[in-house]
Amino acid sequence: MGWAWLIPALSFIAFPLIVAFGRFLPKRGAFIAIGAIAAGFVLFWVVMAGRVSAGATGSDVFNFDWFTVGSTTLRWGMIIDPLTVAMLGLVTLVALCIQVYSLGYMHGDPRFDLYFAEHSLFAASMLTLVLSSNLLLAYIAWELVGLCSYLLIGFWWERRSAAEAAKKAFVTTRIGDVGLLIGVFLLFFSTEPHTFDMVTIFHAIEAGEIGSGILTASALCIFFGAMGKSAQFPLHVWLPDAMEGPSPVSALIHAATMVAAGVFLVARLFPVFEAAPGTLVFVATIGLITTLAAGGMALVVTDLKRVLAYSTISHLGLMVLALGAGNVALAVTAAIFHLLMHGFAKALLFLGAGNVMHAMNGELDIRRMGGLRKVMPITAATFAVGSLSLGGIPVLAGFFSKDEMLNAVLHGGYPFFFTMFLIAAFISALYMARALFVVFGGELKKENEHLHEAVPSMTVPMVVLAALAAVAGFIAIPWTAQYGGFGTFLFFEQAERFHMNWGLAVGSTVIALGGFGLAWAIYIKGWLRAEAFIQAMPNVHRFFVNKMYMDDLYQWVINRGALVVAGFIAFFDRAVVNDVGVNGPANQVRASGWNLRYHVTGRVYNYALGIAVGAVAIALAWWILAF
Amino acid sequence: MIELYHLQLLSAILFALGVYGVLARKSAILILMSIELMLNAVNINMIGAAIFLDPNQIAGQVLAIFIITVAAAEVGLALAILLRLFRNRVTVNVDEIDIMKW
Numbered sequence: 001m002g003w004a005w006l007i008p009a010l011s012f013i014a015f016p017l018i019v020a021f022g023r024f025l026p027k028r029g030a031f032i033a034i035g036a037i038a039a040g041f042v043l044f045w046v047v048m049a050g051r052v053s054a055g056a057t058g059s060d061v062f063n064f065d066w067f068t069v070g071s072t073t074l075r076w077g078m079i080i081d082p083l084t085v086a087m088l089g090l091v092t093l094v095a096l097c098i099q100v101y102s103l104g105y106m107h108g109d110p111r112f113d114l115y116f117a118e119h120s121l122f123a124a125s126m127l128t129l130v131l132s133s134n135l136l137l138a139y140i141a142w143e144l145v146g147l148c149s150y151l152l153i154g155f156w157w158e159r160r161s162a163a164e165a166a167k168k169a170f171v172t173t174r175i176g177d178v179g180l181l182i183g184v185f186l187l188f189f190s191t192e193p194h195t196f197d198m199v200t201i202f203h204a205i206e207a208g209e210i211g212s213g214i215l216t217a218s219a220l221c222i223f224f225g226a227m228g229k230s231a232q233f234p235l236h237v238w239l240p241d242a243m244e245g246p247s248p249v250s251a252l253i254h255a256a257t258m259v260a261a262g263v264f265l266v267a268r269l270f271p272v273f274e275a276a277p278g279t280l281v282f283v284a285t286i287g288l289i290t291t292l293a294a295g296g297m298a299l300v301v302t303d304l305k306r307v308l309a310y311s312t313i314s315h316l317g318l319m320v321l322a323l324g325a326g327n328v329a330l331a332v333t334a335a336i337f338h339l340l341m342h343g344f345a346k347a348l349l350f351l352g353a354g355n356v357m358h359a360m361n362g363e364l365d366i367r368r369m370g371g372l373r374k375v376m377p378i379t380a381a382t383f384a385v386g387s388l389s390l391g392g393i394p395v396l397a398g399f400f401s402k403d404e405m406l407n408a409v410l411h412g413g414y415p416f417f418f419t420m421f422l423i424a425a426f427i428s429a430l431y432m433a434r435a436l437f438v439v440f441g442g443e444l445k446k447e448n449e450h451l452h453e454a455v456p457s458m459t460v461p462m463v464v465l466a467a468l469a470a471v472a473g474f475i476a477i478p479w480t481a482q483y484g485g486f487g488t489f490l491f492f493e494q495a496e497r498f499h500m501n502w503g504l505a506v507g508s509t510v511i512a513l514g515g516f517g518l519a520w521a522i523y524i525k526g527w528l529r530a531e532a533f534i535q536a537m538p539n540v541h542r543f544f545v546n547k548m549y550m551d552d553l554y555q556w557v558i559n560r561g562a563l564v565v566a567g568f569i570a571f572f573d574r575a576v577v578n579d580v581g582v583n584g585p586a587n588q589v590r591a592s593g594w595n596l597r598y599h600v601t602g603r604v605y606n607y608a609l610g611i612a613v614g615a616v617a618i619a620l621a622w623w624i625l626a627f
Numbered sequence: 628m629i630e631l632y633h634l635q636l637l638s639a640i641l642f643a644l645g646v647y648g649v650l651a652r653k654s655a656i657l658i659l660m661s662i663e664l665m666l667n668a669v670n671i672n673m674i675g676a677a678i679f680l681d682p683n684q685i686a687g688q689v690l691a692i693f694i695i696t697v698a699a700a701e702v703g704l705a706l707a708i709l710l711r712l713f714r715n716r717v718t719v720n721v722d723e724i725d726i727m728k729w
Contacts, residue, residue, distance in 0.1 A: 601728050602726060602727045603724070605658070605721055609650050612649075
């Protein structure tokens with residue numbers, strides 16, 4: 001398994017190859033990218049087999065020296081434990097499906113090769129982040145992932161809104177990254193000898209070598225970074241705007257992988273969070289606010305991709321809530337499990353949205369859709385599977401993962417969070433059903449009758465993802481005597497065999513069916529009308545339609561704060577540094593020359609006078625000095 | 628008796644007269660004549676040094692010969708330039724030669 005670094009390395013070298021040679025190759029070099037990620041997927045199975053045969057729940061660390069500065073040696077290393085294996089599987093599989101889908105979706109785009117190059121770079125960075133056992137390498141990969149997100153959101157940068165959205169995404173996640181960097185350095189400087197290695201830091205924490213104040217501070221700072229990447233409140237504002245990018249990009253980066261990086265980081269560094277009192281409650285609170293806020297916004301937006309974006313934010317909030325409020329022995333398992341299931345289902349939903357967008361020529365307003373199941377049956381079926389899965393309908397994957405999270409929070413010791421989780425589950429079922437029924441249910445509008453289904457290169461990956469979203473949940477269940485369920489494969493501190501909590505299962509099913517039923521009543525049957533709800537709560541409705549005024553708040557802060565400071569600095573640079581500092585001496589020289597020019601009279605005898613006077617002066621000075 | 632200071636005084640007076648001529652004359656030829664006067668003044672100084680300061684009484688004389696030679700060569704060149712100037716400007720009045728000014 002020591003060669004597992006090949007998995008990201010293949011995609012890393014695909015990037016410059018495609019950039020350099022893409023335009024000369026058939027299919028513009030897309031097959032290099034797909035080949036690299038497919039090879040990565042195959043290697044993932046080998047790594048998984050290696051991990052299972054070496055003791056499924058152990059972890060192997062491979063460290064390589066990088067360079068030495070003074071007494072500190074910087075290393076980079078990989079850790080192969082169940083968490084790594086799970087994430088490797090998620091990233092390689094979803095990236096593979098989406099790159100195959102992109103063959104059809106991005107067909108004919110003038111920058112086709114650059115798209116696949118950037119995709120490869122993203123996959124490579126994400127895989128590096130997942131494999132890394134060294135905080136510094138993880139941070140580097142984290143930043144690279146953010147860069148690729150910027151490049152891919154702004155892929156159609158000729159459109160002003162796309163360029164602005166890319167900038168917003170990068171700046172917002174960058175704000176979180178400052179927190180991550182501070183947290184990493186706090187941990188680095190609090191260990192003796194200083195180290196970035198995660199395993200060493202965990203041992204130091206267990207041995208009690210790091211003060212609890214430092215631990216709390218670094219945990220909060222690291223979580224701030226996770227908030228940025230995983231779009232938690234209040235750093236969630238970039239994700240809806242990021243829908244300006246192509247749909248496959250939204251599927252990969254903003255549903256399945258990059259936004260998962262924050263949740264993954266918290267899971268990876270869970271010993272830090274567990275040892276720092278109070279941070280987990282903060283984590284859970286942020287997750288809860290995020291879930292409910294995003295859920296509210298998902299219920300009122302009319303742009304299909306934005307509904308899915310807010311749904312992603314909401315589900316990420318659920319994962320963070322589970323991590324924070326769940327029982328420590330169950331939380332990590334549940335959150336990562338949901339990460340995987342959500343990844344499959346949400347990627348699938350975004351690809352479906354991409355199909356709809358492609359067919360309807362860029363139209364995304366769900367009020368113009370309806371009844372699309374009649375013209376796009378495969379898309380409708382897979383979208384339905386994804387929606388039902390995320391809504392928590394048994395026996396699909398999302399049901400199992402949501403139940404795991406509910407179970408974790410139930411045993412976490414915070415009844416408040418558990419209750420709010422149930423409410424959030426209901427809302428998530430409601431908005432998923434709303435998206436499904438409004439777009440694919442109901443009657444087909446006259447102007448949409450000519451629409452057609454997508455090409456096989458686009459529908460086959462969706463079917464694969466749909467199959468996963470349907471049945472992947474069953475890995476939670478112990479099938480053999482040796483396999484005790486997912487909780488015995490990936491866990492924190494102690495393995496938990498799978499126990500079916502029937503009360504919880506029935507309860508969550510009732511909630512999910514309630515959500516779907518309410519949406520059915522409103523959007524399919526028309527027994528209730530959505531307008532009635534809007535009229536009953538006009539202020540709440542307006543609050544959510546305006547995205548909780550967060551964008552306006554940020555813009556106000558920028559206008560009053562950042563731009564004022566920037567204006568002052570610009571003035572200082574122009575008036576002091578340039579006009580006085582740089583131009584000043586030049587002006588002085590010019591002025592003195594202008595005033596001294598009268599000495600150049602052009603008459604030789606004047607110059608001779610100068611020589612005579614000078615000679616006399618030197619002689620006088622010499623005569624005086626000689627005395 | 629003639630002392631060293633007599634010769635040096637004579638040399639100084641002639642030199643000063645030469646400087647006055649260079650600075651105050653309008654005609655270029657007169658300026659050249661004044662330069663010659665300065666050079667000859669220096670010659671007298673050299674002879675004085677040879678007579679009174681040198682046991683061999685020879686170094687100053689040698690230097691005087693040098694100065695005469697150099698003066699002759701320099702005057703030749705100067706007159707050539709002056710001739711050129713006259714042919715271009717039809718004047719040797721230095722007051723009127725001032726185009727290389729601000």
